Amino acid sequence: MYAAEDIGYSNDPEGILPLVSRLRIEQSRAVKEAIVSALTRIDHEEVMVQAVGLFNSEDACLRNQATVLLAQRGKDALSHLLRTMASPDANVRKLALDVIGQIRAPETRGILEAALKDTDLNIVITSVEHIGASQCRELKGRVEELLAGATEPMLITALVETLCEIGDETSLRLALRRFVPIEEVSELLQYSLVKLLGELGDLEHGEVLFSLLKARGPRIYPQILDAFTEIRERHPTAALPASQQRALEKHLDQDLNDLQRYQTLMLLRNCYLEPKNQPVWRAAIRRLKNPELRQSLETLDCPLR
Amino acid sequence: MNKILIIDDSQLVRNFHSYIVKEAGFEVTTAVDGVDGLEKFFNDRFDIVLTDINMQGMDGYEFIRRARQSGQHDHVPIIIISTQGSENDKMRGFAAGANLFLAKPSDASRIVASIKMLLGSTTQSRGNSPIPA
Amino acid sequence: MNSSLTAIATSANSRMKNAPTMNVLPEREMTSEQYIRLRDLIYQKLGLFFEDSKVYFIKRRVERRLAALQLDRVDEYIFYLRFSDENGREMQELANLITTNETYMFREYEQLEAFSNHCLPEILEAKRKRGDRCLRIWSAGCSSGEEPYTLAIILREVIANIADWEIEIVASDVDSNMLRSVEAANYGERSVKDVPEQYFDRHLICNGASYQVRPETKRLVRACHLNLHDRLSMRAMRGFDFIFCRNVLIYFDDASRKSVVDHFYSALNAGGYIFLGHSESIGRISSAYTLVRRGNYLTYQKL
Numbered sequence: 001m002y003a004a005e006d007i008g009y010s011n012d013p014e015g016i017l018p019l020v021s022r023l024r025i026e027q028s029r030a031v032k033e034a035i036v037s038a039l040t041r042i043d044h045e046e047v048m049v050q051a052v053g054l055f056n057s058e059d060a061c062l063r064n065q066a067t068v069l070l071a072q073r074g075k076d077a078l079s080h081l082l083r084t085m086a087s088p089d090a091n092v093r094k095l096a097l098d099v100i101g102q103i104r105a106p107e108t109r110g111i112l113e114a115a116l117k118d119t120d121l122n123i124v125i126t127s128v129e130h131i132g133a134s135q136c137r138e139l140k141g142r143v144e145e146l147l148a149g150a151t152e153p154m155l156i157t158a159l160v161e162t163l164c165e166i167g168d169e170t171s172l173r174l175a176l177r178r179f180v181p182i183e184e185v186s187e188l189l190q191y192s193l194v195k196l197l198g199e200l201g202d203l204e205h206g207e208v209l210f211s212l213l214k215a216r217g218p219r220i221y222p223q224i225l226d227a228f229t230e231i232r233e234r235h236p237t238a239a240l241p242a243s244q245q246r247a248l249e250k251h252l253d254q255d256l257n258d259l260q261r262y263q264t265l266m267l268l269r270n271c272y273l274e275p276k277n278q279p280v281w282r283a284a285i286r287r288l289k290n291p292e293l294r295q296s297l298e299t300l301d302c303p304l305r
Numbered sequence: 306m307n308k309i310l311i312i313d314d315s316q317l318v319r320n321f322h323s324y325i326v327k328e329a330g331f332e333v334t335t336a337v338d339g340v341d342g343l344e345k346f347f348n349d350r351f352d353i354v355l356t357d358i359n360m361q362g363m364d365g366y367e368f369i370r371r372a373r374q375s376g377q378h379d380h381v382p383i384i385i386i387s388t389q390g391s392e393n394d395k396m397r398g399f400a401a402g403a404n405l406f407l408a409k410p411s412d413a414s415r416i417v418a419s420i421k422m423l424l425g426s427t428t429q430s431r432g433n434s435p436i437p438a
Numbered sequence: 439m440n441s442s443l444t445a446i447a448t449s450a451n452s453r454m455k456n457a458p459t460m461n462v463l464p465e466r467e468m469t470s471e472q473y474i475r476l477r478d479l480i481y482q483k484l485g486l487f488f489e490d491s492k493v494y495f496i497k498r499r500v501e502r503r504l505a506a507l508q509l510d511r512v513d514e515y516i517f518y519l520r521f522s523d524e525n526g527r528e529m530q531e532l533a534n535l536i537t538t539n540e541t542y543m544f545r546e547y548e549q550l551e552a553f554s555n556h557c558l559p560e561i562l563e564a565k566r567k568r569g570d571r572c573l574r575i576w577s578a579g580c581s582s583g584e585e586p587y588t589l590a591i592i593l594r595e596v597i598a599n600i601a602d603w604e605i606e607i608v609a610s611d612v613d614s615n616m617l618r619s620v621e622a623a624n625y626g627e628r629s630v631k632d633v634p635e636q637y638f639d640r641h642l643i644c645n646g647a648s649y650q651v652r653p654e655t656k657r658l659v660r661a662c663h664l665n666l667h668d669r670l671s672m673r674a675m676r677g678f679d680f681i682f683c684r685n686v687l688i689y690f691d692d693a694s695r696k697s698v699v700d701h702f703y704s705a706l707n708a709g710g711y712i713f714l715g716h717s718e719s720i721g722r723i724s725s726a727y728t729l730v731r732r733g734n735y736l737t738y739q740k741l
Contacts, residue, residue, distance in 0.1 A: 001700070002673065009669075029367075030703065030726035037696055058393065060364040067361055091389055095359065104521045122388045122409060129317040135517060154410035157321045188413055191324040195471075219327055226469035233467045259470050259493050266467065292494040316475070337478050340721035343729050344487070347736050362482075363725055371729065 001034040008038025013046055020050045023062065036065045040072055048073055048080045055084060055092045067099050075105045082111060090120040097123060101130030109136055116142055125158045132162030140166045144174055153188060160192040164199040172200040182208055183215050190216070191223050198227025203235050210247050218254055225263050232267060245271050252284060262293045269297070307424065308332045308349070312342035312356040312368065313386075318409075322355060322386070325413045329420065339363025339371075346372055351381055353420055357409075358387040358394070366401045373402035382423035386411055468497045472512045476500065479519055483529050484688055485695075485722040486536070486715075499535040503528070526691065533688050537715070541581050543588045543625070544632040546684065546716050552735035553680070554592045557711050560732075561679050562597065564709065572604045576678045576705065578666060579686035580609040583620035583659070584629050587651050589682070590658040591633070591641045608678075610664035620661040623651035667694060672701040679707055685715040687723070699723045706740040713737060 004022075007015035016039065023035045039047050047069060054066035070077040077099065084096040093115075100111055115127035116139075128146070131139050143166070147159040163171040175196055179185045182193055190212065197205045206228065213224050232238070240248075248264050256264065265284060272281040288294045309331045313319050319335045326333055334349065336342035338360040346354065346368075354372070358365035369383055382404040387394070390408045398406050405419055473493050480496075481487050488496055500515060507528075509515050523529055544550060565571065573593075577586040586609035593607075594600060609620050630642060630649050642649040664671050666686070681702050687695045702712055703726050712727060714720055720727055720738045727738035 001704070005669065005697070005700075030700070030724070033696070033724060033726065034700060037693065037700070040693060060358055060366050060389075060397075063359060064361065064364050071361070091359075094388055098361075125317070125410065126315075129315060133316070134521065152410065153413065154321055157324070158317050161317060161320065187328050188321075188324050191320075191327075198469075222470055226471055229467045229469050257490065259473065259490065262494075263467075263470070290491055290494060296494060316478075335474075337482060340719060340725070341481065341487075343721060344719060344736060347729055347731050362722065367725070375730070377731070 001031055004031070004034045004038040008041035011042050013042060013044040016042060016044060016046045016050060020054075023065070024054075024057070029061070032061065032065065036069060039069055048077050051077075052080050052084050052096070055087075055095050056089070063095060067095055070099045071102050074103050078103060078105060078107055078111075082107075085111065085115070090118075090123060093118065093120065093123050094126055097126050097130070101126070101133065104134065108134065109138060112136060113139055113142060116146065121152060121155065125155055128155070128158040128162050132158075132165035135165055137166045140168070140171065143167075144171055147174065148178065153186070156189060157192050160189070160196055164192075164195050167196070167200055169200060172196060183212060187216070187220075190220065194220065194223045194227045198223075198230040201227070201231055203231060203238055206231060206241070206244060210244055213247060218251075221251060221254075221256075222260055225260055225267075228267065229263055240267070240271060252287075258288055258290045258293055261288055262290075262297070265297055306330065306332045307352040308334065309420070310334050310336060310342065310345055310349075310351045310354045312336040312339065312354065312360070312365070314338050314357065314360040314362070318357065318386075322416070325416055326355075326420065328413075329417045331420075337362070339365060339368035342368050343371055347375070347377065350378070353424060354381060354383045355386055355416075355420075356383060358385060358389050358398070366397060369398070369401040369403050384419060384423065386416070468493075468500070468512050472516070473497070475516055476512065479516060480529075480532070480536070481719070481722075483519070483526070484533050485719045486533070486688065486717045487719060488536075488717060496536060499532070502535060503532055506531075530689070537685055537688055539685065540628075541584050542629045542632060543584045543591075544634070545584070545588070547632070548735055549713055549716050549737075550588065550592065552732045552737060553711070553713065554596050556732035556735075557680070557737070558592075558596060561709065561711075571602060573606075574678045575605075575607045575680040576675065576682070577607060577609045578664075578681060578683040578702070580611050580620060580661075581613075581616050582625075582629075583609055583616070583623065583661070584625065585609075585682060585684065586620065586659045587623065587641075587655065589680075590651075590655045591637055593658060594641070594655055595637060605658050607659045608662050608675075609659050610662045612663070612665040614663060617661045617663055620659070623656050623659075625649050625651075666690075666698050669697070669701075672698070673704070675701070675705040677707060678705050679710045680713070681706060681710070682713045684713065685718070687714060688718060695723050700726070703727065703740060708740060710740045711737055712740070 004019060007019060019035050019039055023032060026032050026035065051066040051069040054062050057063050070081060081096045081100050085093055087093055097115055100108055112127050112131050115123055118124050128143060131143060143159055143162055150156045150159055160175060163175065175193065179189065179193055182190065185193065194209065194212065197209060209224050209228055213221065245268065248268055252261065252264055285294055285297045307330065309326050311319055311322050311333060314337055323333045323335060334345055336345050340363045342356060356365045356368060365385060365387065383402065384405045384407060385398045385403045386407045386409055388409045395406045404423055407416065407419060473496065476496065477488055500512060504515055507518065509518065519528060575589055577589065580586050586607045589607055593605060597603060611617055626648055633642065641652050641655045643652055666672065683702065687698060690698065699720060703724065706712065712720060721729060728741040729736060730739050
């Protein structure tokens with residue numbers, strides 16, 4: 001272990017091959033990790049060449065270590081990873097793509113776009129995910145196109161959730177046109193569509209959310225709460241319709257965790273401004289277990305920001 | 306309510322599988338890799354675990370090995386859901402102590418059915434009689 | 439075996455310090471999904487884990503960072519952390535905000551309970567069986583010394599026939615000023631506020647406004663200058679049954695953190711325990727240690 005550490009600190013490229021050969025056969029995890037730490041310190045192309053070579057390994061731990069080594073190199077690793085994207089093995093392509101997705105560089109967009117046409121569905125889904133995570137808005141159109149024709153549930157979920165990150169009103173319109181009425185779509189997909197409404201929707205979508213709440217009940221409440229919170233964040237002064245207020249108040253009686261209770265109360269606070277409503281408000285706040293959350297609501301006497 | 310631990314380094318996959326099992330009535334805890342998974346596994350009681358294999362940080366096999374080695378919660382079934390699906394990978398999974406191996410992407414009904422089957426079965430065999438995915 | 443650590447009621451909020459500026463910040467909504475994403479990211483990058491009960495705590499601190507960076511939304515901040523934080527500097531800023539740096543005796547009571555009621559007896563019993571009477575503990579990055587003296591107090595309270603044992607608590611730090619404080623062993627009110635009442639007079643002498651650690655307790659601790667980054671010095675540290683390194687490693691970069699934790703592994707005896715800060719996860723840094731449950735507490739052991 002100390003030998004590995006010293007080789008690493010010496011930054012000697014001659015050490016790379018011996019370290020990697022040792023890595024391939026080493027049994028002890030502690031030593032493997034020491035070797036990888038050493039390799040991360042050696043500033044040389046060959047480390048990356050060797051690392052992509054490890055993608056083929058039968059040993060999941062080695063494959064893992066290889067991705068760590070490459071992710072650390074950032075942009076420098078891109079050319080090596082790009083070569084790997086030509087591999088006939090989908091597992092290797094996926095490993096490479098997952099590293100690429102973490103690197104921010106102008107070239108990644110092209111790679112992610114090409115991966116959308118991959119023959120392996122997992123690669124396509126991975127690419128969609130990274131497009132969302134890296135907020136690659138230039139590919140919004142491609143994602144929308146895919147959504148129009150996708151049938152596989154995991155892919156559809158990936159596409160909708162990515163549009164949560166990079167989409168706009170057009171995206172929302174497209175999604176709602178395809179998946180309508182929302183109450184009749186699969187429950188699985190409803191979660192993601194609710195998220196989309198939260199990100200991109202407007203006050204008018206509040207009704208849809210609450211009708212879904214009525215139809216589906218407590219299970220989907222956290223997502224609806226999040227979505228509604230986000231919509232209200234964009235329209236803080238709009239009045240809360242009485243029906244929505246009632247629905248929220250009804251949920252306060254449920255067994256909610258503190259964060260959900262807090263979120264619900266934040267949405268309702270404008271309804272309790274008058275002094276006559278204060279006792280009810282205070283009673284509601286007291287059900288919060290976390291004292292900091294309670295305190296923050298108690299000091300909110302001016303709810304309009 | 307039954308509690309499930311979902312381990313995967315992809316947020317999308319965590320979300321997707323969470324939605325599926327929430328519909329089936331589970332309380333879900335998610336973890337971002339093997340270490341996170343292990344810490345949560347030890348800290349709480351779960352009825353079943355769903356894990357990926359290729360994860361940055363500790364991989365799935367290592368998680369399963371350590372979870373089983375601890376002797377705690379021996380009876381908790383572990384399902385692997387992974388893109389790595391060769392016969393070798395499956396054997397490795399069962400050898401580590403997994404109960405079932407599903408390929409990604411797996412459809413919701415298959416995942417739920419597998420979970421229900423494992424929770425329903427009274428004899429929990431570990432790795433000796435692999436169940437075909 | 440003597441008494442185990444008596445439970446004391448500590449007010450969880452007594453340490454929450456709201457800086458004056460915090461009340462001026464606008465409240466922003468943070469959805470549960472955003473909280474989970476942020477929490478997962480902090481866990482992945484810093485190895486710090488926060489339970490659901492900490493949501494408000496994290497939220498307010500993130501709002502300070504949003505103001506500092508002139509960002510509007512939590513989503514933007516998450517994106518910033520993932521893709522624009524080149525040297526991990528922002529992550530460190532956040533780390534500084536979400537970790538409390540106060541040092542005082544009997545800090546992280548639950549962890550000390552696990553140590554004194556479970557881990558320590560286990561180690562002592564094993565040593566008794568093989569006739570080994572030597573116990574060594576390393577408080578790495580001990581700062582002004584509250585931690586090593588806390589351990590000394592615990593040992594003196596918990597070990598029966600302590601005279602039969604050869605005990606050393608090595609208190610190391612890179613800062614010589616800190617080491618001078620360790621040697622002085624003199625502390626103010628704030629440092630001793632959580633010392634259990636029964637232990638107070640047995641181990642501390644009151645000098646008006648300050649408290650001196652009694653000689654019988656003080657002598658268990660040896661101050662030592664050590665830089666955790668210095669490989670050669672680290673390699674020389676061996677034969678410890680326990681290592682405490684709490685709230686130190688969060689400020690190190692990934693590579694250094696790993697290097698230090700690997701050295702700790704070599705420094706531990708087989709069966710030895712390592713304790714980082716309770717929200718810090720060793721498993722994320724090195725997989726060499728084994729996660730174990732002691733009482734209600736999760737900790738890592740060299741097995």
